[in-house]
Each structure stands twice: as structure tokens, then as C-alpha cells.
Amino acid sequence: MDERTEKRLISIMIPCYNEEENVKPMYDAVTAQMAQLPQYDYELLFIDNKSKDRTRDILRMICAEDKRVKAIFNCKNFGQFNSPYYAILQTSGDCVITMCCDFQDPVDMIPKFLTEWENGYKIVCGIKTTSRENGLIRFLRTCYYKLIRKMSSVEQIEHFTGFGLYDRSFVETLRSLDDPIPFIRGIVAELGPERKEIPYEQQRRQAGKTSNNFYTLYDAAMLSFTSYTKIGLRIATFAGAFLSVLSLLAAFVYLIMKLIWWDRFPAGNIPILMLVAIFGSVQLFFTGLIGEYILSINTRLIHRPLVIEEERLNFESGEEKK
Numbered sequence: 562m563d564e565r566t567e568k569r570l571i572s573i574m575i576p577c578y579n580e581e582e583n584v585k586p587m588y589d590a591v592t593a594q595m596a597q598l599p600q601y602d603y604e605l606l607f608i609d610n611k612s613k614d615r616t617r618d619i620l621r622m623i624c625a626e627d628k629r630v631k632a633i634f635n636c637k638n639f640g641q642f643n644s645p646y647y648a649i650l651q652t653s654g655d656c657v658i659t660m661c662c663d664f665q666d667p668v669d670m671i672p673k674f675l676t677e678w679e680n681g682y683k684i685v686c687g688i689k690t691t692s693r694e695n696g697l698i699r700f701l702r703t704c705y706y707k708l709i710r711k712m713s714s715v716e717q718i719e720h721f722t723g724f725g726l727y728d729r730s731f732v733e734t735l736r737s738l739d740d741p742i743p744f745i746r747g748i749v750a751e752l753g754p755e756r757k758e759i760p761y762e763q764q765r766r767q768a769g770k771t772s773n774n775f776y777t778l779y780d781a782a783m784l785s786f787t788s789y790t791k792i793g794l795r796i797a798t799f800a801g802a803f804l805s806v807l808s809l810l811a812a813f814v815y816l817i818m819k820l821i822w823w824d825r826f827p828a829g830n831i832p833i834l835m836l837v838a839i840f841g842s843v844q845l846f847f848t849g850l851i852g853e854y855i856l857s858i859n860t861r862l863i864h865r866p867l868v869i870e871e872e873r874l875n876f877e878s879g880e881e882k883k
Contacts, residue, residue, distance in 0.1 A: 568602040571595070571675070572654030576608050576645040577662040578638065581615040588623050588630065590668045598672060607662075608633040608648035610640075624874040636871040646743045647867040649727065650736050650883050657727045665764050666724040674726040677757040683728035684749060684756035689720040691762040718750050718758070725749075736883065741864045 573591055577584055588605065595603045607620055609632065620632045633651060635644060649657050656678055660666040666687065674685045723745045727735075734752060735743070749756070870882070 570654040571601045571603040572652035572657045574606045574648045574659045575662050578610040579612045579614045580662040583662050584619050587662050594668050594671050604629055606631045608644055610635050610644045611638045632874040634872040636869045639868040643867040655729050660724055673759055678726055682757040683731050683754045685726040686721050686756055686758045687724040687761050688758045689763045690760040721746055
């Protein structure tokens with residue numbers, strides 16, 4: 562048997578969006594790392610989420626020079642969760658390693674992941690124990706992780722971004738879910754087999770500008786919150802009942818005071834207006850919170866595809882979308 566066919570195939574999946582300064586250095590770093598692991602064969606899959614810079618042009622040049630590199634170009638930006646999840650399903654390896662294109666996920670973690678995989682772990686997670694990101698941002702992330710972990714019935718993994726290794730058996734589990742808005746971090750915690758967690762220091766972005774902003778961070782937080790917690794709805798129910806009783810009590814007290822002290826009761830209704838404003842704002846807040854749950858349900862019911870491809874490079878002619 563040919564030596565190449567005896568090697569286990571490792572798929573390395575890298576999502577990218579406007580990474581023209583990082584995509585070629587990332588390719589060089591990964592191929593150099595895999596050259597030190599001759600016992601494995603590998604494929605490198607980039608999925609581009611409709612970049613507006615030269616990322617696609619660079620990927621085309623890389624794919625033309627190295628047939629081990631595959632690329633998928635989405636017809637538009639399908640978000641930070643759907644695109645990498647879809648790409649995982651398109652890999653062919655015995656395991657898949659996912660990592661960001663901005664070098665915040667260290668390439669030298671690949672051998673450590675593979676060692677634990679060879680030891681029998683089907684999932685190996687990179688856990689950020691330290692980070693070179695903004696201190697305030699890290700503090701807020703920590704608070705968020707702890708809050709979700711406390712509120713969720715599923716044990717959540719703190720400071721896990723999805724950077725890690727997934728065995729082919731778990732990839733098939735992901736495929737069977739058929740989830741139109743997948744949240745890989747939660748799925749790993751909920752459905753994954755016994756995992757190995759490896760600490761690492763998250764690096765600063767090597768080049769370019771992050772595409773994360775308040776909206777994308779909020780979207781991630783709400784997807785996690787609505788997918789893995791019930792406490793929002795429970796708080797809304799209890800708070801609604803409590804405020805209803807409080808409102809009726811306040812109205813009754815106001816009526817009694819008005820009847821007893823009709824002439825001396827202040828003409829203005831400022832206290833009542835203040836209560837109405839407070840209760841109204843609380844109601845609006847919980848209406849919005851419930852709306853987030855309904856939005857999540859609606860998206861799942863519509864069940865749109867994860868992504869729609871515009872082009873794929875270096876896939877075999879008979880290789881269909883998975």
C-alpha cells in the first residue's frame with residue numbers, strides 16, 4: 562500500500578473575512594507546522610465570507626500553487642457562526658482543526674491537539690487562560706461566560722472560542738443536527754463526548770482590523786443566551802406577575818387616598834406617572850428579551866441553508882457539497 566494512503570488525513574479549517582494581510586502568512590505558518598508532522602497527510606480549507614479586499618485573489622493564487630489547499634467563497638456574508646460550521650462539514654479528514662486567520666489562535670497548538678487526539682480524545686478544546694486583548698474586554702467576556710454558565714442547564718465551557726480539534730465522529734454528529742443557526746461552543750458542551758482542554762495564551766491580531774463590533778458580540782451573546790438558557794423567560798414571567806400585583810396594589814392605595822383626602826390630595830399625578838414610566842420601561846425590556854427568543858425560534862422554523870456558495874476551489878470534480 563502506498564505510504565501516503567496509510568497516513569491519517571488532518572483537515573485544518575480557517576474562516577476568513579477581509580484577511581488579505583494574514584491569509585498568506587497563515588498558509589505559510591500552517592504548512593511549515595505540518596511539514597514537522599510527516600506522519601500525517603493534511604488538507605487546508607479556507608472559507609471566505611464575502612471579503613471586500615484582496616483575500617479571494619490571494620486564495621486563488623495559493624490554491625493554484627498548492628492542491629492541498631481548498632477554498633470556498635460564499636456569495637455573501639452569512640455571519641460568524643454559519644460559515645465556519647458549514648466549512649467543518651465540507652472537510653474530509655479523520656479530524657478537523659479549526660482556527661482563526663488572524664493568528665490569535667497559535668499555530669503551534671496543532672501538535673498538542675493531535676497528541677491528545679491520538680490519546681483517544683474525540684474533542685480537544687483550546688481554552689484561553691490569558692490573553693493579550695484589551696483588559697476591559699477580557700473582563701467583560703469573563704463575566705459573560707460565568708453568567709451564562711450559571712444560568713444554563715448545560716455546562717458551558719469558559720473562554721472557549723471554537724479553536725480546537727474535532728474527530729470525524731463528532732463532525733458527523735454536527736451534520737446530523739441540521740441546525741440553521743448553530744452555536745458550536747454550546748454544541749460541544751451539550752453533545753460532545755469527553756473532551757480534553759488545553760490552556761493557551763491568546764495572541765493579538767497580527768495584522769488588519771477585526772470585524773467584531775458591538776453588534777456581532779451582541780449577536781453571539783444572544784444566540785448563546787436564547788439557545789442554552791430559560792432564565793430570561795422565567796424572569797420575565799415572575800417579574801411580570803410581581804409588577805402586575807404591585808401595580809394593582811398601587812392603584813388601590815391611590816384610590817383609597819383619593820377618596821379619604823379628596824380635597825387635600827395633590828392635583829398632580831407625578832408619583833403615578835413615575836410608576837407608569839418605570840413599569841413601562843421594564844415591560845419594554847422584557848418584551849425585547851422575549852422577542853430574542855421568538856427571533857431564534859423563527860430562524861429555526863424558516864430553516865434557511867447555512868450558506869450559499871459562490872465558488873469552490875481544488876475540490877475533486879465528483880466531490881459534492883456535504
